[in-house]
Amino acid sequence: MHDDQLSVPADLVRGLIGDQFPQWAGLAVREQHPGTVNAVFRIGDDLVARFPLRPGAADDIPRDLDAARLLAAHTRVPVPRPVAVGAPGRGYPLPWSVLTWLPGALADDTAAASEALALDLADFIADVRGIPTDGKPFAGTGRGGRIAQHDDWIETCLDRSQGLLDVPRLRRLWTVMRELPRGADPDVMCHADLMPGNVLVEGGRLAGVLDVGGLGPADPALELIGAWHLLDPGPRAVLRARLGCGEAEWARGRAWAFVQSMGLVWYYEASNPPMARTGRRTLGRILADPA
Incomplete structure (x- = not known):
């Protein structure tokens, strides 16, 4: 998937576990x-x-583990709990982590019609937003600050998406989204990546949340990307009502989902087709929205 991607075969993993965690x-x-x-x-x-x-991803391990502990203490939804950190070895050059396994299936279209899932997601978002930021604002360069700061990224995505997506229509949509005002909403804690590969479901209910290392202060609308990645229109409206989202916040959440999804199709088209399909599905939901 990436030019600098490392190879991690199962035999290597077995060897490292045997060496370090007999x-x-x-x-x-x-x-x-x-x-x-x-x-x-x-x-x-x-x-x-x-x-x-x-x-570079190895630098995130301490933050991932701290975020997992914080979420476990403040939310009602299971998240993986840190167990151990492994060291480089057998030719693999980076530290690695061991966490608890969570049961459940990755969210897909079969759960998109579940209003129960929508309510569970809304409650999870509310729990995360309730974690104190200790006065810290958004400090990253990725999603969660000002939407218009992603002009260069969207231009790259539009250029690379020729022949894959309806680029003229998406470009027109971006000209509107990039002008959305932030308003006075203070930054709140966000998981920041509520998409199908990070959400576990069971029986139409939220069973767990994965990849928690992006936890941090951000535009509260950033967390609403989950509404577009995971839910059909009816359940999406249920989530919005549960959270009490106003027009401005809801529009920004739609824009953040757009920013993320635009990169999923062209980047992963050949190397990770399920991720590319996620991007297409979410963009389709955004384009189909009456707003």
């Missing part, structure tokens, strides 16, 4: 769904190992 050496090691940042391997029935696929 208490787990006899457990089955199974590769799970392909992540875009980490290779994910289940260890036995109760653990999961995450191996960064790119050198």
Whole structure:
């Protein structure tokens, strides 16, 4: 998927576990769904190992583990709990982490019509927003600040999406979205990546949330990307009502989902088709919205 992606075969994982955590050496090691940042391997029935696929991703491990502890203490939805940190070895150059395994299936279209899921997602968002920011504002360069700061990124995506998407229509939409005012809404804590690969469901209900390392202060509308990635129009309206979102916040949430989805199609078209399909599906929902 990436020019600098590391190879993480299952035999390597088994060897590192045997070397560094002999208490787990006899457990089955199974590769799970392909992540875009980490290779994910289940260890036995109760653990999961995450191996960064790119050198810079290893810098996120301490933040990931701190975020997992914070979310576990403040939300009612299960998140993976930190268990251990592994060291480089056997030719793999980076640290890696071990967390608890969460049961459930990755969210897909079969859950998009669930109003119960919409209510669960809204309650999770409310819990996360309730975590104190300690006065810290958004400090990143990615999603969560001002929408118009992503002009260069969207221009790149539009250029690379020729032949893949309806670029003229998407360009017209962006000219409106980029002008959306931020208003006076203060930054709040956000998970920041509520998309299908990070959301677990069971029986139409929210069973767990993964990839929590993006937790931090941001535009409260950023968390609304989950409404567009995960829900059909009816349940989406249920989530909005539960959170009490006004017009301005709702419009910005739609724009943040657009910013993320525009990069999913062209970047992952060949290397990760499920991720590209997620981008197409979300853009289709945005374009179909009467607003």
